[in-house]
Amino acid sequence: MNLSTQFKLICLLSFMGWSASAAPIDPTRLSPPWPLTTDPVLPTQTQPFSSQAKPQSSGAANASGKHSEDISNKILVALIVTSTLLAAIVLFLSCFWFYRRKNFDKSNTDDQENLEAAKGISLGPILGKVGSLRIGGKKGSNTVIEYKLLVAATNNFEEDNVLGGGGGGRVYKARLGDQHLAAVKKLQGGGPEAAREFENELACLSKINHQNVIALLGYCIHGDTRLLVYEMMHNGSLESQLHGPSRGSALTWPLRMRVALDVARGLEYLHERCNPPVIHRDIKSSNILLDSNFNAKLSDFGLAVANGIQNNKSIKLSGTLGYVAPEYLVDGKLTDKSDVYAFGVVLLELLTGKKAVENVAPSQCQSIVSWAMPQLANRSKLPSIVDPVIRNTMDLKHLYQVAAVAALCVQPEPSYRPLITDVLHSFIPLVPVELGGSLRLADPAQSI
Template sequence: MVVLPICAICSVHSIAATVKEEVPISQVYGSIQPPLGMAEDGAENHTDSKKILLLSFGISSVLIGGLLLCLCCLWISRLKRSKNCTVKGQQPLDGVKGRPLVPILNKLNSLRMGGKKSNVSIFEYPVLEAATNNFEETSKIDDGAWGCVYKACIGENFIAAVKKLDGGCMEREFQNEVGWLSKIQHQNIVSLLGYCIHEESRFLVYEIMQNGSLDCQLHGKGVLSICIDLTTLFNYTYELLAGPPSGSALTWSLRMKIALDVARGLEYLHERCNPAVLHRDLKSSNILLDSNFNAKLSGFSSAVSVGTQNKNDLKISETSGYLAPEYMSDGKLTDKSDVYSFGVVLLELLTRRNPLEKMSLATHQSIVSWAMPQLTDRTKIKNIVDIVIRDKMDLKHLYQVAAVAVLCVQAEPSYRPLITDVLHSLIPLVPVELGGSLRLGDNPKQ
């Protein structure tokens, strides 16, 4: 046996390592040629294996693709079925077109009055037609001076009030109402939810006010008018025989709360808006009451900014009993004109009398001229108070309210207080739970 030196062995291993790391396998075995027959068989086997591999890959791809397609179809089908169930269970449909109303309701719920008309929703006529049962008589809730008001049930849980204005002569009033109520927002001003224009008719959609107007609460509907020369006792006896007296739901505290709410709404228009806004048509029928008797101002079709008013723009009867004397005679209009109208409303709350009582076929007597002599005499004030609330208030509070009313209806505008002063005079007369500052026990008679 030949024994190699250790250095030779190391050299052999070093060369082997070098060849293993640096020389490609193809170079090491490239010089070795297989036998001729073996080479041909290997090529054929290689080609057959490649064909089988490609065929297997193709079949696998088709199977996987088909499986994925089936899974996608199942997923889409399940998604559609789930969506249909959601629509049927949660979205009320328009009875005319079958279009979901949820987008409309969501839009209404997210309204933010930002001063642009586009922020108010535009309703399609078929939606309002279906919501009011084609504006049938049973859906009517009021006959206003500017049009009939209907209760609209949109969907299952959404109720609104729809005022229908007929005829092209109402176009300016319609645009004025939409213009103002899309820009102003206050807790004591009714919210306009949207509007609709259909042929010659115009529709205004408001938040629903469950207790109607102050006019309906105080004077009722279809009640026989009693002549002014009849005594209060006879009038009350007549109403007892005819049924519950009008205004019986309005306690002294609620009436003061309503007066305070109206004053807050006017104070916002006069003092917080820039430029100041004059309502011009403040009356009991434009004071709406919600389910908790919170009062909100409505009827902004005649409202104007200070300095832009024109007497000819106001289509209100001069015999309505609410207009200030300087406006009726000279067309002068200021914020004190709204204060005068507020004073008339305050007298209505106190006496439950109409602003203008018919004495004969040709003569009328205003509540102001009738009440003024008695309001300034403390021995007579109690006699003109509505019998429903008589003896149910602190006399000191009654005297304060009478004093405020007297100041508001002064013939000279400069003698009338600002609505801010009226507001601060009423706050101490309203219980805390109704929005005033009167604490429990401060007023023994409610």
């Protein structure tokens, strides 16, 4: 029964009840239509008046009146019962109608919420997250962003908005609102392996909350296209800063030490504070992003492995040449020390300004580890391999300490490498207080 039919029925029943109450039945009208007295006779036929006839007439009248009174009482009782039933029916139908109406409204609300969830959300909640220290989806959940919003934010993914890219896809600058910027990584195709890495990154970043790990604002799946939306990192990657057009000129010695400290803090969080522990498995300069103040954050968790898996042959060998630890490359043995090795390579990049793998001939490459190792322990040669941009700008004792940490991190034997916690504590005294360390600069010339 729909709402319209229910309403009509209620109106009809109400009208019937009103009519019955408005026109009560007169009990006297229910008496027989014929007269109760006998037919008249001619006077000549009139019998003498007898005293015995009077009681008979009185008794008949009394019987007739009592009969009419009984009928009236029965009708009155019937009317009361009928009115009560009608009132109960009206009350029941009213309650039923209000119940159905309430459920109908709730159903419409739920349908609207489900529709919004299926389509995505507006940019309002996302804009509130942009610009905070740690931005991301709710813990254990991810935010779906409409594809059309990302198309509009990137101006249909035009070339002028490209921030960078690689084998995994291109990264675009997106403008959310008037002043809020974000970075959109667009992954297209790639097959099952790319889909697994996409889902793996979503799962990892939705559970990670740290100031030195990139913040995930949301994601979008549109056909074969997958998109990840991150907080904007205005100074790009460490790779672009060190090996791009500026050749590291924006990175002073104190800033490089702060970058190393930030990366160590991020890794220490993954290895020691996450439950289960997380091995990043792809630490490299292009996956270390820098914000407007050169704070460093780890990114690209598509290859990350949880649960501290060691020596698991089922894990496909992945990583970037020059950063992969020897035991993982040769034997497939993966531990947190694999990330420590990659961190050592990044530290050598910060120290020397060279790439992890340099082309020394048309068909020959040289690893930064094999090139730097013989000179790291030689104090007379060490200053000559330092990046010319920062050469002679640091305390030599600090230079020797950084070189020693780098040499330990890239040891071929994993057991000789330090824990990332030890590396973290060794860098805190090398970073100025203003940049998050404990070093108090006596010479103003050593400031940023």
